[in-house]
Amino acid sequence: MAIKKDLVAASATPLILSILADGDSYGYAIIKRVRQLSGGRMEWTDGMLYPVLHRLERQGLIKSFKRVSEAGRGRRYYRLQKKGSEALKEHKSQWMLTYSTLRRLWEKEPCLT
Amino acid sequence: MGERTMFDLNEQVSKWRHRLDQSEAFGKSDIDELESHLREEVERLMALKLSGEEAFWVAEHRVGDTGTLAGEFAKVNWAGMLRRRLFWMAAGVLAYLLASYFAIAASQVCVLLAGLNGVRGYGLGAVGVLSNLAILGLAVLPFCLACRHNWNIMRFNRWLDNSIIRTTLFVGLIATVVVLNAARFFLPAIAARIMGVQEYGQMAIVWAYLQLLIPVLLAVILMVVLFKLRALESDVVAP
Numbered sequence: 001m002a003i004k005k006d007l008v009a010a011s012a013t014p015l016i017l018s019i020l021a022d023g024d025s026y027g028y029a030i031i032k033r034v035r036q037l038s039g040g041r042m043e044w045t046d047g048m049l050y051p052v053l054h055r056l057e058r059q060g061l062i063k064s065f066k067r068v069s070e071a072g073r074g075r076r077y078y079r080l081q082k083k084g085s086e087a088l089k090e091h092k093s094q095w096m097l098t099y100s101t102l103r104r105l106w107e108k109e110p111c112l113t
Numbered sequence: 114m115g116e117r118t119m120f121d122l123n124e125q126v127s128k129w130r131h132r133l134d135q136s137e138a139f140g141k142s143d144i145d146e147l148e149s150h151l152r153e154e155v156e157r158l159m160a161l162k163l164s165g166e167e168a169f170w171v172a173e174h175r176v177g178d179t180g181t182l183a184g185e186f187a188k189v190n191w192a193g194m195l196r197r198r199l200f201w202m203a204a205g206v207l208a209y210l211l212a213s214y215f216a217i218a219a220s221q222v223c224v225l226l227a228g229l230n231g232v233r234g235y236g237l238g239a240v241g242v243l244s245n246l247a248i249l250g251l252a253v254l255p256f257c258l259a260c261r262h263n264w265n266i267m268r269f270n271r272w273l274d275n276s277i278i279r280t281t282l283f284v285g286l287i288a289t290v291v292v293l294n295a296a297r298f299f300l301p302a303i304a305a306r307i308m309g310v311q312e313y314g315q316m317a318i319v320w321a322y323l324q325l326l327i328p329v330l331l332a333v334i335l336m337v338v339l340f341k342l343r344a345l346e347s348d349v350v351a352p
Contacts, residue, residue, distance in 0.1 A: 027146060027150050028149070028150045028153045028154070045175070045176075045177040045181070045182075046150060046154070046175045046176045046177060047147055047176040047177035047182045047185075048177060048181075048182070048185055050143065050146055050147065050150075050186070051182075051186050051188065051189045054143075054186075054190075055188075055189050058189070073149060073152070073153075074149070075149055076142070076145075076146050076149075
């Protein structure tokens, strides 16, 4: 089962911010990580990641810098900024709230009143 | 299918880059970043025993369709795109001033030279008018060449991302326009002094008729250039 498009779009920002919270990374590695974490069920069109990254950079949540890899390839890395960690906290609490609300409905806890 | 030529990854990547280059939505650094991604994916797939060709097609598909990508990048890069468009508009106005001032100044030099060689009256006017038209025609030539030889106009856009080139180009254009404008005003004064006001007046009458003709001529030229550019665009879209 692949995840629906609008959900993929909505979760892109918190996913990117969370991955960058673990350390600096670049586009290809971010996509690889998402694919790995979701067991390949969260499919992004690879190229679409970059406009999202650039938008986050423009908003000051992340910052890009050039670094040359061991193989001699120039890559654009991204680093989480302070504003980004704050945004991530906000995202986290919203997703947790959504999750716990749905969970309560789906677990059908017995109503005592 | 016949014989297959050897698959050249670098050639395919540069063709792919060229396709992205056609859209003003991508900056050079965007294309570099996407290329780095594409190459990394190709390497991964080739390590999984795919041929270079197969790996390229899969990786290209994964990176995404150029049109859709351009749409998304345009949303982020709109400020840059707007700036470039405004630049081209300003450059268009300056180029118009440049071409017309240059044509006027240069034809006045022709008038002056003809006057010094004894040409007078309406003959002198004819020299002015014909040289003006010829020089305007020459000014339009670069546009026609650009259309004929399918110049990659987007490449000029990339140059504009470099602020040094942008500023130099702009300051240079403005300075040239100012100098030509001054020449346009001072040359007739010199010519009138040398030839005498009476003779210069006859020339000026012929010149005045030209002023009626030029806007019509420029409109026709503009239409031809736009038409040529449209043909160029449809060339690019076709796969």
